Amino acid sequence: MKILVCVTSVPDTTAKISFTDGDTKFNKAGVTYITGPYDDYALSRAVELKEKLGGTVTVLNVGEADSEQVIRKCLAIGADDAIRVNCEPKDSYFTATQIATIAAQENYDLILMGRESIDFNSGVVHGLVGEMLGIPSLSPVMKLEIDGTTAKMTREIEGGKEDIEASLPLVLGCQEPIAEWKIPNMRGIMTARTKPLKVVEPVGEDLTVTEKFTLPAPKGACKMIAAENAEELIALLRTEAKVL
Amino acid sequence: MSVIIFTEIDNGALKKSSLEAVYYGVEVAKMKGSTATVLAIGEASEAELAKAGSFGATKVLHANDARLATGNIQAYSDVLASAVAQEGSEVVILAKSSLGDAVAARLAGKLKASIVSNVTELPDLSGGFKVTRSIYTGKAFATVEMKSDKKIIAIKKNAVSVVESGASASVESFSPALKDSDFAVKVTGTHKASSSISLPEADLVVSAGRGLKGPENWGIVEDLANALGAATACSKPVSDLDWRPHHEHVGQTGIKVSPNLYIAAGISGAIQHLAGVNSSKVIVVINKDPEAPFFKAADYGIVGDVFDILPRLTKAVKAL
Structure with a gap:
């Protein structure tokens, strides 16, 4: 089983979002970067499958040099080697092009990633990669078992889930509860330092350009209703907020 | 320069988000001085599809091959690509959903199209083609220029204020050739909750958290939701504890919703939960702790015991 896991380096879920340079750049000051939470699930499942079936797990990050701490953590969790495509991932098509270019050089049985990155939330890179490679893509996958060359999966759909079977190779966008998050142990952290990390340059170009960022308008004060008059809420929702 | 809209059919009807x-x-087509065509895939009556006319469409292409009954991502994206080719479309519009995202992504790969998701407003065509999208799970917005000839836009709920005209659209059968390789993925079972209102589609949502103390107490949440015609939702701890199914979990790592009304009962409002609901139009928070951070993000708040307040609200709604 040869698995490629694509990971993002993203601001921590509690990070305060702000911008600099006339609202054209994300303000990284004071922000902690983490592995994308969905990518963490993909990586954990990949390591579980490797432990069960043998094979290798390669981590791929499309990102700048400062994402190497996230890559090292993935290696500490159990990936064997890593590739970083040296660029800022700003556009879905461009990012997918980098992944498909790397993936086309090896015969991966599975290409796993999170259902979406938590910075841009597009959730389209897995589909783009699948199309670029000419293989099926599925997301969000919440259960994955491998039986020979067949993958048996459960995918979340609106209001429920569906069971799916498909032959490898596949591109999958993952989410909980596909695996338990793994935490690196001391031995993992020590060995991660010497595992191979290859840096390659990107190909192609962005199809979209972000001109500026804005923050949502601040919320007005919360109108408090005394518990003994709770029924008033329904009237206010109808006459004032006009949502009922 | 035409526009094509990819729509989804659920239980024989066009989805509300679609x-x-x-x-x-249709609004984008008007801005470009062009025409819009709707593509609908799956089983639905002609009368049902003609309802797209009330939303401005004049023509609906209906692909109804028996093999397209389940939402097959590869086959649907091939049908959409055929429709784009037939109509000479430059812009593809769809509502964000798990199927829509997947189909749109593969289409982008086929067409070398720029793709922008979570779009919150109509585009600005005054200099280039610019759209505004929600990013950082609703914590910010980005204005993005789409530079390629072909453009795909996945919109977020409430991206546009709909005015229905009551008109109807003409429906044409559409039967592009399908490849066997489109059907390599087999759906072997579907499990859908019996509740009729889908959470991502819902205008009104009643959500509850650990303050409800246990799954056996969800009756009071469901009663209020039923009285309002709302969908039910929950916080992450509730889904992690298996009190409620995962597809009801809203937040940073769950479903992101933007309904007209979000009522949160017994949810303290961790930043990860707020990320999934902060684009709701009106937020109501009911919590016994006056210091619950959720009140800072709310429009209306009640400090009180959910076991007392929820049944009283249900009664008040029924009295309307």
């Missing part, structure tokens, strides 16, 4: 996409697509 009809919003139709309206959005």
Whole structure:
């Protein structure tokens, strides 16, 4: 089983979002970067499958040099080697092009990633990669078992889930509860330092350009209703907020 | 320069989010001085599809091959690509959903199209083609220029205020050739909750957290939701504890919703939960702790015991 896991380096879920340079750049000051939470699930499942079936797990990050701490953590969790495509991932098509270019050089049985990155939330890179490679893509996958060359999966759909079977190779966008998050142990952290990390340059170009960022308008004060008059809420929702 | 709108059929009817996409697509076509075509895949009556006309569409292409009954991502994206080719479309519009995202992504790969998701407003065509999208799970917005000839836009709920006209659209059968390789993925079972209102589609949502103390107490949440015609939702701890199914979990790592009304009962409002609901139009928070951070993000708040307040609200709604 040869698995490629694509990971993002993203601001921590509690990070305060702000911008600099006339609202054209994300303000990284004071922000902690983490592995994308969905990518963490993909990586954990990949390591579980490797432990069960043998094979290798390669981590791929499309990102700048400062994402190497996230890559090292993935290696500490159990990936064997890593590739970083040296660029800022700003556009879905461009990012997918980098992944498909790397993936086309090896015969991966599975290409796993999170259902979406938590910075841009597009959730389209897995589909783009699948199309670029000419293989099926599925997301969000919440259960994955491998039986020979067949993958048996459960995918979340609106209001429920569906069971799916498909032959490898596949591109999958993952989410909980596909695996338990793994935490690196001391031995993992020590060995991660010497595992191979290859840096390659990107190909192609962005199809979209972000001109500026804005923050949502601040919320007005919360109108408090005394518990003994709770029924008033329904009237206010109808006459004032006009949502009922 | 035409616009095509990819719509989804659920239980023989066009999804509400898809009809919003139709309206959005027709508005974009008007801005470009062009025409809009709707593509609908799956089983639905002609009368049902003609309803797209009330949202501005004049023509609906209906692909109804028996093999397209389940939402097959590869086959649907091939059908959409064929429709784009037939109509000479430059812009593709759809409502964000798990199927829509997947189909749109593969289409982008086929067409070398720029793709922008979570779009919150109509585009600005005054200099280039610019759209505004929600990013950082609703914590910010980005204005993005789409530079390629072909453009794909996945809209977020409430991206446009719909005005229905009551008109109807003409429906044409559409039967592009399908490849066997499109059907390599087999859906072997579908498990859908019996509740009729889908959470991502819902205008009104009643959500509850650990303050409800246990799954056996969800009756009071469901009663209020039923009285309002709302969908039910929950916080992450509730889904992690298996009190409620995962598809009801809203937040940073769950479903992101933007309904007209979000009522949160017994949810303290961790930043990760707020990320999933902060684009709701009106937020109501009911919590016994006056210091609960959720009150800072709310429009209306009640400090009180959910076991007392929820049944009283249900009664008040029924009295309307």
